[in-house]
Amino acid sequence: MSWIGKIGRVGRMVEPAHDAPEAAIAPPTGVTGSLQLRHVDCGSCNGCELEITSAFAPMYDAERFGARLVASPRHADALLATGVVTHNMRQPLLNTLKAIPEPRIVIAVGDCAVNGNMFTKGYGVVGTVGDVVPVDVEIPGCPPTPQQIITALRSVTGR
Amino acid sequence: MLGAIGLALGLSVIFGEPRQLWIGWLLPLVGVRLDLDPLGGIFVAATGAVAIAVGIYAVGYAKREHWARFPLITLPLFVAGMLLVPAAGSVTTFLLAWELMAATSLILVLSEHRRAAVRTAGVFYAIMTQLGFVAILVALVVLSASGGGDAFTTIAANADSLTPGIRNAIFLLTVLGFGSKAGLLPLHAWLPKAHPEAPSPVSALMSAAMVNMGIYGIIRIDLQLLGPGPHWWGLTLMIFGAVSAVFGVLQASVSTDLKQLLAYSTTENMGLITLALGAAMLLASSGAPTVAAIALTAALLHLLSHAAFKTLGFLAAGSVLAATGLRDLDKLGGLARRMPVTTVMFGIAALGASGLPLGAGFVSEWLLLQSLIHAPHDSITLVALAMPLSVGAVALTTGLGIAAMVKAFGVGFLARPRSAAAEAAREAPMSMLAGMTLAAAACVVFAVAPALLSPALQRVLAVLPTVGGDSAGPQIDTILRLPGVAGSISPALLAAALAIAVLLALVLARWGGRHRPPAMVTPLWACGADSLSPRMQYTATSFAEPLQRVFDDILRPDTNVEVTHFAESQYLVEKVTYQTLMADPVEQRFYTPVVRAVTVWAHLVRRAHTGSVHLYLAYGAAGLLIVLLVAR
């Protein structure tokens, strides 16, 4: 049972929370502190995915602000899109957005999703996420730090 | 018509005086003796009720399926045979009625004889049922010979004088003979072949009424006439019942043929009833008559409710078959939108068969469990061991039964059609729906108001002195209370309370409704892809696959995986074929050797058939001589 000892030694590893940022948009349903996210990789290099993963890992723990990744877009309130939109991922992105029940928002994560980054003129690229679906919140950075992601999510959950 | 007479007669006998009829001229030497008491009455009534529903249904079915005239004439004869069996008052009449029932049902099974599967089923059925008949014949002849008479009443009066050896022999023979009719293991093999292949109204009659006659035989001969036997009688019945129930339900839960699934479920339910009968016998012989009465009530109630939901199940399966030409669940689906009434009907039947609350089978299974857990546990080690094991068997049966029925209903009727034929299904005509509605009404009565049947059951218990005796059975009222032991349940109030609770949940779900954007119909979530084709759905086979894997050792499926590679590289797969075959393992291991031996014998015998008249005369003479020598 070295596990129990380990739990005791490590204790809480989560970073202290900063002050809540100013709201970017009003919480979509009017209920604060609850935001389920469905993540779609539209053609990213996976750098953003790594940072999203660590935003939800114990160190940054986005869950304490009410954000949660879910498996089905039906359960989600927001679409978390990363990367430039490639031709193959354009339709899936649209389909996923359509599958999310209203009211819904789109969060674009990373420079690629926001402005195309260095892939803008790529032959396989349709454009930025904003070119395909309406974007409500943008998180710049290549990749954005977990702290940035969390701050942006908090500005939506309002917590 | 005949059904209505049967129902009326049965009911009148249950509540009125026993009726006796002696038609001396009909049969040389002994005459036909009909003697209907409440026990027979309840079977006559059940058969009659099934026959009414099936009769109405058959009008539309025969028209839609273009039945020939011959089976149409045989159908009433079959019903008449089934009505006569429980009404028979003497051994001869009983055997005569039994044979009438067996022969007519065989003709009906063969009514679609152009298909090879039907012919095989027919041959199988003919052989099994005649073997069973031989067992019964021998047992009953011995019984009447040593019981000093032909009429059941005479035998009952002399029953005490039988030696234990004869009793045991009769018990074993009748259990085998009647067990084969009721589809108990290992003599069930004809049932999942013959019931699905017969036309659906006939399947309904066979599965809901004819198998009951096997149970009737066991009750009449072994429980009533032979009286309380030694412990091992009850135990034998319980083992037979438990094994049949578990095996039947296992096969049902992996079966992908809608009617075969229902047929295996018949084996399952007959197993449960036999288990209840065995428990009643065991309990009675170990000095717990009150609990024994509960077990017996459970058996009778389950028999009746099984008749109701199985009729409905087969009739609904018949409308599906008539509408799509399909029995294969892997090809069905999406019927809920195309045949809404049939879907609701099958839903009611499936709910009943799964033994869940609000279903027709719930009360009887509850009674059975109650009788098992209230066995006196300080008396005999045997009882103390048998009861927990049978609770386990019953529980496994209900658990798997739920799985089987969810599969039948969910895969067969919900979701989207898996074939063009299912896509083009149309609702059944009025008369078929009317027949099903009657059966459904009966199911609902069993589910929420079994109290209506209470008086009938009480009277039947009263004529079974070996088990019920003077101790009253359970008081089936709005609230069902058990005498002597604490335990109560109320199906009607439960249904009402559940309805209220569901409404409450719906009201709760309206909370926050003001803030909602308007509702929307969207395409299915296909993980980002554009659409899901119906072929991507789970089929009945895939649905049952985990269960099949869990029970691999018992079911022994044959699985073939064939991988074809591209010529260029062995890492690129061109196609994979996967094939799995579910055969009846008991049939394979138990029957195949027997059939093979019989074939060998038949070849030997054929050598003796040279076609020469002289030789046949010589055979006859030799045979006569041997008989004379032996008889001397």
Next chain:
Amino acid sequence: MSALAVAAAALQVVGVLAGAPLVVGGMRQVRARLEGRAGGGIGQPWRDLRKQLRKQQITPRGTTVVFALAPAVVAGSTLLIAAIVPLIALGSPLESVADLFGVVGLLFLGTVALTLAGIDTGTAFGGMGSSREITIAALVEPTILLAVFALSVPGESANLAAIVSATENHPEQLVSPGSLLAFVALGIVIIAETGRLPVDNPSTHLELTMIHEAMILEYAGPKLALVEWASGMRLTVLLGLVANLFMPWGIAGADPSLLAVLIGLASITAKVVVLAGLLAAGEVFIAKLRLFRVPELLAGSFLLALLAVTASYFLGTPTS
């Protein structure tokens, strides 16, 4: 049946309704803390619920009324169980309507409704989840009924009030082998039925490993809220039931006073909190079992239940 007994039953229903999300939130919080995280707080499931209830109703194309009604059936059957079982007081007005077998039946009714809904969507994952759920349910049933049997031996009845008061009057029964074995068997059953680790992982995102989640992938908004609420309620009710079957102290009698009802409420809350905390803490240490290892676990629990019955048959002294 006094007015207070009725009130106590109503209080049970309301308590389960209001408390279930808190129980789920509490369990998540315990896990989060043991994993070194901060966690969303106990109120998080309530926030999620309120939000889901304000979202749009969605009907996936091709689904029937079965899909639409299943959440209400699950929630309704669970509410009914909450009204029947003795959580706060013994004398629920619905006490004689269903015994422990009936309660098990209701539980399975909810399971079946959700399974059918999973098939009804016609998606591959829906069917997959249903198939797995029903397989587990079928294998759980023998254990659950045998455990009921074992429990009913001392009180000589499967009626809940009788079992609970038998334990209350003869606490020494609790340390009998039969009772202990039944407790373990029932614990495994509850874990399997409510989809907790190691049978199912309630927080998985990977469809291929899902059981319960896979069936509800198509639910959205208010229907999803109802399903999640119901599964929380199932967990809460079952924990409460087990708590009172094995530790009935503090429960109010059949004809309670106001004070007794309050004590009952406090004691059941405490018991559920403790049990839920233990369950959550235990989950930190285990991983999900492979699907085809689950039957082994369930077979083990079946064996325990069988031993429990035989033990209480041979060792137990009838209390009457």
